[in-house]
Amino acid sequence: MSSTESLPPLSLYIMVHADSSEDESFGVEVIQPEDGKRGPPCPHGPTLLFEKVCAGNKAGRRFYACSACRDRKECNFFQWEDDKVTEARRLAREAENLSKAPPFTQQQYRARFRKVASQDDKLFCKDCQLLLLPDEHLLHGTHKVIRVAVAQLRRPTALLRPLESKKSNAHGEVEKFKINS
Numbered sequence: 001m002s003s004t005e006s007l008p009p010l011s012l013y014i015m016v017h018a019d020s021s022e023d024e025s026f027g028v029e030v031i032q033p034e035d036g037k038r039g040p041p042c043p044h045g046p047t048l049l050f051e052k053v054c055a056g057n058k059a060g061r062r063f064y065a066c067s068a069c070r071d072r073k074e075c076n077f078f079q080w081e082d083d084k085v086t087e088a089r090r091l092a093r094e095a096e097n098l099s100k101a102p103p104f105t106q107q108q109y110r111a112r113f114r115k116v117a118s119q120d121d122k123l124f125c126k127d128c129q130l131l132l133l134p135d136e137h138l139l140h141g142t143h144k145v146i147r148v149a150v151a152q153l154r155r156p157t158a159l160l161r162p163l164e165s166k167k168s169n170a171h172g173e174v175e176k177f178k179i180n181s
Helices: 087-099 106-118 134-140 150-154 170-175
Strands: 027-031 047-053 062-066 078-080 123-125 130-132 145-147
Touching: 106 130, 106 150, 130 134
Parallel strands: none
Antiparallel strands: 027 047, 047 062, 062 078, 123 130, 123 145
């Protein structure tokens, strides 16, 4: 098997035929990492370790795949657990992850939310899907910027437009506004 072998979409993982015996089971199982070992990151964050489940008692092969996207069309990250990753491949992966990273970290989004929520004049850029800090509204002069009420901040789905893909990253946009009190 090559490291580029085609696998089913993540939505098919952990699937077993309901009418089959245990020996005929197939699919993929999520494996809990041992000793807190972390998988390689993909553009969407941490990956999960899966194991292909084979018929009978055959040992399956383990691999890492995106934990956020259920469909491989959305994130094609794949790496066998036992692959030796070259320095060039690691650097290329890091560059790709950085290029696809959101503009702010979750902590930065939370800090922005707190600052905006404490302001009298709360602004949201509909084009950028971003709460604006007081000094940022001038940078969005040609964009559709609206004033928002506290009630809208409590229900971010009223502000945010739906993502194009309903299968993946549904939690990503709401996470921008979610804060732990």
